[in-house]
Amino acid sequence: MEQTQVNKNINFVNNKQLFIKQIKASYFRNYKNLELNLSADNIVLVGHNGVGKTNILEAVSYLTSGRGIRKAKSKDLIFKKFDDRFYEDLFWGVHASVFAMNKTFEIGTGIQKNNNSRLVKINGDLVKQADLSKLVKISWITPQMLLVFHNGMQEKRRFIDRLINISNPNHVGLLYRYEFLIKERVKIINNFNSNKNWIDTIENDIVNLSIKIIESRKRFVSEMQNIFFRSDLKEDFFPDICLKIAGKAEELLDSLGKEKYHSKIIEILRKNRNNGISSFIGPHKSELLIFKRHSKQEIRYCSTGEQKIMLISLIFKHCYLMESIYKQTPILLLDDIIEHLDEIHRRALFEKTSVYKSQCWFTCTNSRAFNDYPASYKSIDVNKLQKDYPKKRELNYA
Ligand SMILES: Nc1ncnc2c1ncn2[C@@H]1O[C@H](COP(=O)(O)OP(=O)(O)O)[C@@H](O)[C@H]1O
Ligand SMILES: [Mg+2]
Known part of the structure; x- marks a missing residue:
């Protein structure tokens, strides 16, 4: 009591x-x-x-x-x-x-x-x-936001990407362009009459955008981490949350660096294109994990009440991230x-x-x-x- x-x-x-x-x-x-x-x-x-x-x-x-x-x-x-x-x-x-x-x-x-x-x-x-x-x-916490944790990876990415966009207002724009170009590429591959020279330019843009998106998400994760570590914001009742964005594209970019990642993905895209395959690795396939820092428990395995508390914790810390950027x-x-x-x-x-x-x-x-x-x-x-x-x-x- x-x-x-x-x-x-x-x-x-x-x-x-x-x-x-x-x-x-x-x-x-x-x-x-x-x-x-x-x-x-x-x-x-x-x-x-x-x-x-x-x-x-x-x-x-x-x-x-x-x-x-x-x-x-x-x-x-x-x-x-x-x-x-x-x-x-x-x-x-x-x-x-x-x-x-x-x-x-x-x-x-x-x-x-x-x-x-x-x-x-x-x-x-x-x-x-x-x-x-x-x-x-303006930020908000609504019961509908909790559904995100039970939905597929696409919804989870969208949820985090929207948060990222508030601190980096170009982020969602990059994603729209990236998704648009992926569709354009598929159209060109499937249409015999289309101008195949375009595909080189499009693939080059896709890879450049994928690097920017991965870097923007990575920056956000580390900015949020810094907020969670801020001693003036420490609290007893709302747990520290860790975000992790993981995937093959992130791993490759980490291990190869930007230039080699670029040529590697271009190589994959060309090979797939000639085999009529449209899928490839990139930030559209990234996995997003939200978990409690101490217990490492992932949010989707927590009770509904715990999820609400984790969501409150996450959104409040995001508000403080916004404060650090916009005063x-x-x-x-x-x-x-x-x-x-x-x-x-x-x-x-x-x-x-x-x-x-x-x-x-x-x-x-x-x-x-x-x-x-x-x-x-x-x-x-x-x-x-x-x-x-x-x-x-x-x-x-x-
Ligand atoms: N465009 C609209 N015109 C008139 N009433 C609307 C409109 N959209 C929603 N409503 C009404 O608003 C009410 C829901 O209001 P809401 O703010 O969600 O309630 P609550 O107090 O439970 O949060 C419903 O009765 C719904 O019919
Ligand atoms: Mg209501």
């Missing part, structure tokens, strides 16, 4: 570096009009199942680049009511006042009528999504994470988020979990938020 006591000596961070002061959402998911006025405090969204808690986190997640916490299609975000018809003439928007880099910025984002690409404005000026992500970074921790969204944690880890998580330097958002169905905790968490009863369903005629606005 002793260790479940709240640590009263903890230094709560009240002067957060990055937080949302106000957020408004219009025609977004189940909200026709939503407005939340906030302070730097961490937020707890409390409400029954299906009331719209995750939808609010999703609105927040559009305050940075990308496809949000659910990776949703833009048209699915548009407020739908009545007979589940899709109202073509509607659009969605999210607006927020965000405190970042010691200033307050007005951020607007959404889609317009008949246009599916997301527009972003900062202080009234139209900017690129990439500009938004330079200003506001600011990201806003952190924790969807449905609290309720399934045991008491020790729940309290340890509260302590972590209390000293965390940017705003954290929680969702839960019952605020009791937060009751006896002294840190200031602003609790919002999502059941009482006005969903303000429109009348049918209101939808025909011009």
Whole structure:
């Protein structure tokens, strides 16, 4: 029982570096009009199942680049009511006042009528999504992320590659190009009429990209390792995690060095090409392992609860890696994470988020979990938020 006591000596961070002061959402998911006025405090969204808690986190997640916490299609975000018809003439928007880099910025984002690409404005000026992500970074932990550990290697690679992309924004671009060229090469091999001279150039690009991807992943693993070794971030309740990216390509690059690896893979590619074989070794086949540093236990063999704790540990450390690069921790969204944690880890998580330097958002169905905790968490009863369903005629606005 002793260790479940709240640590009263903890230094709560009240002067957060990055937080949302106000957020408004219009025609977004189940909200026709939503407005939340906030302070730097961490937020707890409390409400029954299906009331719209995750939808609010999703609105927040559009305050940075990308496809949000659910990776949703833009048209699915548009407020739908009545007979589940899709109202073509509607659009969605999210607006927020965000405190970042010691200033307050007005951020607007959404889609317009008949246009599916997301527009972003900062202080009234139209900017690129990439500009938004330079200003506001957001990370999240969701129950869906746990499924990754049970899925195939491709999903695991994608999960880590997305984390890498946040600290090295070219990474996913390199992968897209690499995967595109692999497909192009197969097309050329299988098509008798295609220009075979192209294949030399494509194979050369494939190998160059494969080296860059392997090196970028390797750099990430060692950067994360450094964060886990940082003494100021040591903790008792969340285990150190090791990442390992292994495969034949990694082994070859390690043992041969870049130049010899290049000629070796080119040699393999040419040989396979002449035999009509399209497969070859490379970072598209790498194995990704996530395990506890001390016990060496791999995440997929851990219990669901342990996996959640390992995921929290991994994402928090990744947030600190982002801080070491961008001098600011990201806003952190924790969807449905609290309720399934045991008491020790729940309290340890509260302590972590209390000293965390940017705003954290929680969702839960019952605020009791937060009751006896002294840190200031602003609790919002999502059941009482006005969903303000429109009348049918209101939808025909011009
Ligand atoms: N585009 C949409 N328009 C209207 N309602 C939506 C839309 N997308 C999802 N919803 C509704 O939002 C609710 C789910 O909200 P969610 O935030 O996931 O709930 P929870 O509070 O459990 O996290 C569901 O009732 C769903 O029907
Ligand atoms: Mg939810």
